[in-house]
Amino acid sequence: MSVEEDQVSDGRLLSNINGPQDLKRLTAEELSVLAAEIRDFLVAKVSRTGGHLGPNLGVVELTLAMHRVFDSPRDRFLFDTGHQAYVHKILTGRQGGFDLLRQRGGLSGYPSQAESEHDLIENSHASTALSYADGMAKAYALRGEDRHVVAMVGDGALTGGMCWEALNNIAATDNRLVIIVNDNGRSYAPTIGGLSDHLAMLRLNPGYEKVLDLVKDSLGATPVVGKPVYEVLHAVKRGIKDAVAPQSMFEDLGLKYVGPIDGHDQSAVESALRRAKGFNGPVIVHAVTKKGFGYRPAEEDEADCLHSPGAFDAESGKLLASSSVKWTGVFADELVSVADERPDVVGITAAMAEPTGIAKLARKYPERVYDVGIAEQHAATSAAGLALAGLHPVVAVYATFLNRAFDQVLLDVAMHRLPVTFVLDRAGVTGPDGPSHYGVWDMSVFGVVPGLRIAAPRDAATLREELREAVAVDDGPTILRFPTGSVPADLPALRRVGGSDGVSGGVDILAEHGTASDDRKDVLIVAVGAFGHLGVEVAARAFEQGYSVTVVDPRWVRPVPIELVALAREHRLVVTIEDGVRNGGVGDAVAKALRDAEVDVPLRDVGVPNDWHPYGTRGQILADLGITAQDVARDVAAWASRVVPARTH
Template identity: 50%
Template sequence: MLADISSPADVRALSSSELSSLAAEIRSFLISKVHRTGGHLGPNLGAVELTIAVHRVFTSPVDVVLFDTGHQSYVHKMLTGRCAEFDSLRQAGGLSGYPSAAESAHDVIENSHASTALSYADGLAKAFELASAERRVVAIVGDGALTGGMCWEALNNIGGSSRPVVVLLNDNGRSYDPTAGGLAASLLAGSARALFESLGLAYIGEVDGHDVHAVENALWEAKTLGRPVVVHCRTVKGKGYPAAESDEADRMHAVGASGAASSRTWTDAFADEIVAIGSDRPDVVCVTAAMLEPVGLRPFSEAFPSRIFDVGIAEQHAVTSAAGMAMGGLHPVVAIYATFLSRAFDQLLMDVALHRLPVTFVLDRAGVTGADGASHHGMWDASILPVVPGLRLAAPRDPSSLATLLREAVEVSDGPTVVRYPKAALGPDVPAMRHVGHFDVLREVPDAEVLLISVGPLAGPCLAAAEELASHDVRVDVVDPRWIAPLDPHLVKFSGRHRLVLAVEDTTSTGALGARLGQALAGTSTCVATFALPPRFLPHDSRARILRAHGLDSAGITTSVLKRLGVK
């Protein structure tokens, strides 16, 4: 059937008796394609029937369909004419793993940060009302997303209006992990009707989310009400695929491409070290925003079950709650994706730093992340965080320095510390020749005219570039700053001994280490340049190819130095 579906109109044209066969074909397609390319499997297997029902009741793109989060939108992509593109899922130039307006008129938001769809829905409904447009808004929201505060801010506004927003609650009891907190208990106890009706929304449910006819009937009822309404569907994450349904960790939330090598990662190294630190420091506790497994806190939770706190998809609360723990004498470690920390910048600034509280932030997926694309690249933290007074920001270059810097971070008692590292396989340790101030000298030659400052895991490419430059009679030193904020005065002094200083960074150029070092050396004979990522949203591709495309590999660094020196 999928071969004959090029738009939602084709879905609406199917007979009721054909829908179960379509659902089975969709699941078979998903299992085959996603295992081949890698991507989000479990969430989409659980959203098959409700997505079919949405496209039979509502007329996309006239009616707007939103997903929170967007990783459950693969079935939507299939039913809106993109089946033929699934071999390119999450590949360079191919299909995005999230909704993408550049791909289709049926996509409106690129929604990979959770708990936002209801606010978009509220705004769209207001716009349609003012334009007297007969258009509906349907937001498919997971119960995990409802643990985020923005959902309730939006529901407060939606329920207080008469605008016909339909909230389809995809309740599977999980995000990555089982849904945390009192909301999950309330939904499980059957209190959803009272909860949503108290906010002014009509309530329809509970509905078997894997019975396409039941969901379709519930959505028709919601549509005819002509007011804000919640349709509560119970679903099973990973439905129809025994390997996913039996996966206790996350129901095969995301799978890698088949045949991809499984290597030890930076996350694995953090997981080991934080357990060791926890053994030495009973005051160390860990906080996660619904991502216990992805950020490497599972071993800590097993070793110290009373010292791990999953707050749900609530990054702002995670940070201020950690501030409260620090006020109470603990040292919290907040493990979070770099891209998601931006959601809680105000809390870090005003609730942690203003009070000079000892909270350590561990930023997984910092820098270029690859296939998840623009919303997941952790490109911004190293440019934004240095403005926070008293904050110390570290970028380890290898497994040993990750362990050392993490321990140094939790020893700080007078302000926030941050340790950032990429989504990547670990390389070998890169030894230092000597230690100066807070930085490591990795390569030093007499009368060096060029200094490469390698930030984090870019030490390897910088050392390789230095060797290549030596063949062009260019003398190069290489240092690792270790702590990239605040600026180390010893690094400023060392840099001033060189003709050209190039800071090589897996972050945006604006506000990066090189920019701050350039300000410190302004008016001297030393030329400082920043070699980093451009300040724009980068599309999905592999980490290696993105770095290479922007010259952040050994060949690109070599070429840049030679060009700046005028060497041909």
């Protein structure tokens, strides 16, 4: 028995793959076995750690073909989005890191320059890779470097406008750029929009299987003789157009097109990529795949295809149950209740209906929910149009993604004083998805928008309350932001100060320790949003050190409530604690408000440094940053000791 036969029989092929060079010697039979082993490996590892499973099960053959046809890292691979790069990681020597996938000391859930020379871009936001690829291909051409750029782009990413801006520019060049369109008809949910309809028409045509065979046979029979080969491919493509559906959308841009290719047929994919490589110009290879392919629970999970599960049972695919209440779930329930009462309330999301909770509204009122695809800029301005026409849109996206629509929020929504509510899920430090997904910039970035109000609920009760306050605003935009994960226990206020105008909602007093020794108490702790419990614990510790402390939740952090300024005047020290970057954050805003009101009280701000922070759980990262009860209480005591007269402690 040969070494190869022994590996096939006992399943050790994958363990012998240490880099892309090991793939090039494999036979077709061995590649089939390796693909199965990779899928088994993915299911086993992701079932323990959680992660993006469905997308990676669908790109096994595509990724194998990329590494067999091209030469990474000389040829540069880009993934859009990076969550479909797990197979790439496996094939580039990182199998050992999967035991701690998306955990401290393990692998990033996206490409990472720190991990491997085979990784390049790691921002993991959709619809960007083609612009990176365009610039890189131009640079290599300018320098005369003999290398290709290969971008794998999901069909969901093509719903983003940046992709089409990039394609328009790519088509005007003759650079060595191969674009693989991984068409599985889904992003998180089924892909929507005109492009989706176009590709779906192709996929669902009864003659599609015959066309795949036609392409496969034609590619296999075409000799490799350089550029003339592509003329044959082009003729084949014209035949596909006639047989299946118009393929003019790429042609009209002037881009060469190969496809549709069965993305799970290793031979067909490799053949298409070799010919695309030989063309030495920009080429689109259209591969049709199935998300979750090869793992029955994922294939049968029509709603999500196990896109990004937490830990689950590998045998059944069932998620390991969690009994805790999630922030997203509370928002979803309350939004439906609000919509029951207000027919003018509509929902918008950007290809993330389930993750943001909008799906629950869509199930009850499908005609009142709009999924715009991965197009946050369009979502914001479309919401402006809805508001101009008399509706109140609720736009639900992850906090990190609204950054992409800053200009639209500023000029299309706020300048027109339109009542649009943006609900930002995954605000603050989120943990396993890493720095590109940390929602720590929203309070700083959007705090400069005139007329925009930002609320940060501390628990389920205040989330429900502040959502209703947000949709009641009729003279400008609002933001409601909350973190990911489980909602802490409700933290009732001792009392509320102000809020009679119905706009700011008032400031909640959460705790009071000690009494003023003369005209002022010692410390005012301003605990923003989900840091309410942290603020209360810090106050208790500071009181044990002899300081009188008041803890408040401003509820609406932008603009700074006038009641908060009045409370600051009654204390010797103000400390803000926020789950966002300090630069331009709530602390800076409160400090400015105090200066403007000529309130001469020192302020110290606790928040996230303006830097890129590593992977880890939310708790690990906050501990690294010194944002724990013990750390903050120690700092508060040190700061207070400098401003509080000795007689008071």
